[in-house]
Amino acid sequence: MSTGHLLVVGAGQAGAQLVSSARDLGWAGPVTLVGQEPHAPYSRPPLSKAVLRGQATVESLALRSPAFYRDQHVDLVLDERVTRLELSGTGSGTAVAASGRSWEFDRLALATGAEPRRLDLAGADLDGVVVLRDLADAEALARRLDVADLVVVGGGFIGLEVAATAAAAGVRVTVVEAGPSLMGRVVSPVTAELVRAAHQDAGVRVLTGARPLRFCGDRGSVAAVELADGTRLPAGLVLVGVGARPRDDLARAAGLRCDGGVVVDAFSRASDGHTLAVGDCADLPDPTPGSDRRLRLESVDNAVEQAKAAATTLVGDPRPYTGVPWFWSDQGSLKIQIAGLAHPDDEVVLRPGERPGRFTALRYRGDRLTAAECVNAPADFMVVRKALAQGRAVSRAEAADAGVPLKKLLA
């Protein structure tokens, strides 16, 4: 059945990959990619860096060229928000947009991504309290970066990326994190502390264990953030970066199982056995070989690799999605690369680098290497990603000797 009409809802990283891979694998029928933003699929990582510095354009962010959609016969429909799905139970159905426009499809894929969580605090609706997900958000943020003081609520990846970019532009930045360390449970405490020190060296003030109580305004615009301990932080601009919520509402309303994301199997099939869900919106089996947990991944790697695997399901030659998840985050002078998914209680083997600001924290479960957190250490990152992908052991005792390059251990 690769001749019917394929409809992909959500024109982002995963949606763009899915239509490309479907065509590569021989999907011969019509393909429609519908997105609610006014832009063709673009890359989001530069939104917290190059876009804020004014160094990127819509064209430079584009994931595919206009010629691609034309040559591949992909009907790209922008500025249309799908608000309702009718599913027949056998994969086909109808999607209806807010404008009233509708599409009948033989096969449906959801690639709706995630949206920033907001804080339910007094003053959260003041002008100048913003979030960052879309190009429109980034452009608005860039226009406001001439403020004296920026408060970033949330010490996660996006918040720290923006903090570093803004500090480099001369803004006074305070990061307010409710938890005990930065980047939550995603990285080890060792890495979190070293990263914190680097941000502080770059002039960013970092407060952990600090809870915002309310946003205080001055004539409708934010002027300060008040913390639970009474501290008042001046703020001409507040970025709330406290994580994202999967956009699974459409799927839920259509009767598909959702549990903090559209629940899919290793073939990216939702509970009706036909509809696909890929990228940030999906709750999926961990693709790491040997793992049996379920999770949601918010990364370019996952959006791309899951969508590629899902395309095999579409064309009737289903291959499960497997691979070693990886992620990167550029925070000022820090190139953070993470290979593999550690459990929060996995142990840490720290390998200091040959110069300051460069190190690798290897994560071990017993003698088994589970992940690596690499800071300005791209070679280590490559070694670990390769070792995990090929199921090769890296002995813990040997890895602890920072004098021996990691790549020697793979030879």
Place this chain on the structure above:
Amino acid sequence: MPKVCYTQPDGTERVVEAEVGDSVMQAAVRNGVPGILGQCGGSLSCATCHVFLDERHADDFPPVGEDEDDMLDVAATDRADNSRLSCQLVLAAGQEVHVTIPETQL
């Protein structure tokens, strides 16, 4: 317009017309050339845009940088003398470049 000719590991070729200032990686990804992933968008974080650059263009681009060198050393497909990360190969007007895509990037 610069042109890039991509040769797949199985020998099939595809020529893409690129924009001046695009990298060999961007031209591939935007036009759906399989085998070059370029996941990080060119920030030297992923090494999923490894290519073998035809020897005749070796001097047309800046030499391999330190991070690029480190990452190529441990690339998913073994490095050769003409290995490059194609995000570092930025195209100038009128340039014609031939690259070969490795078996695997991940």
